[in-house]
Amino acid sequence: MLLPAARLARVTAEGATAREWGRSFGLYLHVPFCDVRCGYCDFNTYTSDELGEGATRAQYADSALAEIALAREAVGQRRVDTVFVGGGTPTQLASSELVRMLRGIEDAFGFAPDVEVTTEANPDSVTPASLAELRDGGFTRISFGMQSAVPHVLAMLDRTHDPAGVPQAVRWAREAGFDQVSVDLIYGTPTESVDDWRRTVEDALAMEPDHISAYALIVEQGTAFARKVNRGQVTMPDDDETADKYVLADDLFAQAGLQWYELSNWARDDAARCRHNLGYWYSGDWWGIGPGAHSHVAGERWWNVKHPAAYAQRVSAGASPRMDGERLDDASRRLEDVMLRIRLREGIERSALAGDPEPLIAQGLLEPRGDRVVLTLDGRLLADHVVRELT
Structure with a gap:
C-alpha cells in the first residue's frame, strides 16, 4: 500500500x-x-x-x-x-x-x-x-x-x-x-x-x-x-x-x-x-519508478515487484507495484548514516559516531577536520574496516 x-x-x-x-x-x-x-x-x-x-x-x-x-x-x-x-x-x-x-x-x-x-x-x-x-x-x-x-x-x-x-x-x-x-x-x-x-x-x-x-x-x-x-x-x-x-x-x-x-x-x-x-x-528522499526499483521517502523504504510483466499488470490496474518495505529503527538508521556519509569527501561529524575515531586517526585511516573526520587514501582502501570501528 x-x-x-x-x-x-x-x-x-x-x-x-x-x-x-x-x-x-x-x-x-x-x-x-x-x-x-x-x-x-x-x-x-x-x-x-x-x-x-x-x-x-x-x-x-x-x-x-x-x-x-x-x-x-x-x-x-x-x-x-x-x-x-x-x-x-x-x-x-x-x-x-x-x-x-x-x-x-x-x-x-x-x-x-x-x-x-x-x-x-x-x-x-x-x-x-x-x-x-x-x-x-x-x-x-x-x-x-x-x-x-x-x-x-x-x-x-x-x-x-x-x-x-x-x-x-x-x-x-x-x-x-x-x-x-x-x-x-x-x-x-x-x-x-x-x-x-x-x-x-x-x-x-x-x-x-x-x-x-x-x-x-x-x-x-x-x-x-x-x-x-x-x-x-x-x-x-x-x-x-x-x-x-x-x-x-x-x-x-x-x-x-x-x-x-x-x-x-x-x-x-x-x-x-x-x-x-x-x-x-545523504539519505534524502527518492521515489523509484519501475520493476524492482527501490524508494525512500520520509524514513520509509520499499521496493517494487521485480518482473516487468507483473509490474505492468499491477500499475495498469491502478494498483501499487510495491512488493515489500521497512522502516528502520533509530539505531539502524544511525548505522546506515555512518556507512553512507563516511564515504564522502566531506566526511562525518564526530558527534554522529558511536566508535572512537582517535585510533583510526593514529593509524592514518582518518584525518581530523575541525569537528569532522574524513577518510584518507589508506582509509578509502579500508573503508569497510573503518565503518566497523566507528559503529
Whole structure:
C-alpha cells in the first residue's frame, strides 16, 4: 500500500531540518531492458526474449507513467530536484519515449529551476540524433558505460561495444549540448593487468569527461560470472592488486583535475558531482519508478515487484507495484548514516559516531577536520574496516 499523502507530508516535514539534503526529492526511473545481460551484472535486467505481453519496450513508458501518477497521488505536490534514468540500458528505448516519461514526471510534480536529469547509456546505443532529442527534451547529464578500453577485458565482462566508439559517443553528447558527461569504469576484472587498467584510465581522461565513476568488480552470487569463479574457470585478482589499481586511478584523476568526492566517484568541480547520487548518500528522499526499483521517502523504504510483466499488470490496474518495505529503527538508521556519509569527501561529524575515531586517526585511516573526520587514501582502501570501528 502506498503512503497516504497527508502522513507522508507530515513525516517529511518533521525530518527536513536535519540536513539540506534531507529536503531533496529525486525520481529514479528504472529501464530494465538490455540487448545482452552481462555475466557480472545482478541488476534487475532482461533481454527482449525473456519478456511476455504487457512488458515490451513499446509498452514500457505507459507503465512507468502509470506509477508516476500513483507517486504523485501519494506524495502530493513536491518539486523534483533530480531525475536519474538507469537500468538496464535506458537508451534501448527510443529517445522520444525517455522524453515522454520525463515530461510525465515534470507534469506530475514540477521541476526545481536547476533540476539535474541524468540518463545512463551504452556508447553503441546512441546516435547524434538520439542525443540531440534527449538534450532538447530536458536531459542535462549523461553517463556512458565505458567499463574498459581493452577488448579482452570487455570480453571477460560480456560487454559488446567497440571501445573505439566511446570517444565518438562522448563527442556527440558534447555537440548535443549536455551540461555534464560522465564515464563509468570497472577495475579488477580477471585477466586485466595494471597496464590494461592504466590504458583504460588514460583513454577515459583523454575524452575530458566532467565526471568518472570507477568501481571494483564484485562477484555477485547468482550471476553467471560467479558461477565461473566458483568452478575455477576464472580467478579474481588479489586485494593488493585491486588496491594498487584504485591508487593509480586516483592519482591519474587528480593529475587531470578530477577530485574524489565519494569513494568511487571523481568530478572536475562541485557542479559536476552527481547530485542525484548525493541524495542517496545523504539519505534524502527518492521515489523509484519501475520493476524492482527501490524508494525512500520520509524514513520509509520499499521496493517494487521485480518482473516487468507483473509490474505492468499491477500499475495498469491502478494498483501499487510495491512488493515489500521497512522502516528502520533509530539505531539502524544511525548505522546506515555512518556507512553512507563516511564515504564522502566531506566526511562525518564526530558527534554522529558511536566508535572512537582517535585510533583510526593514529593509524592514518582518518584525518581530523575541525569537528569532522574524513577518510584518507589508506582509509578509502579500508573503508569497510573503518565503518566497523566507528559503529
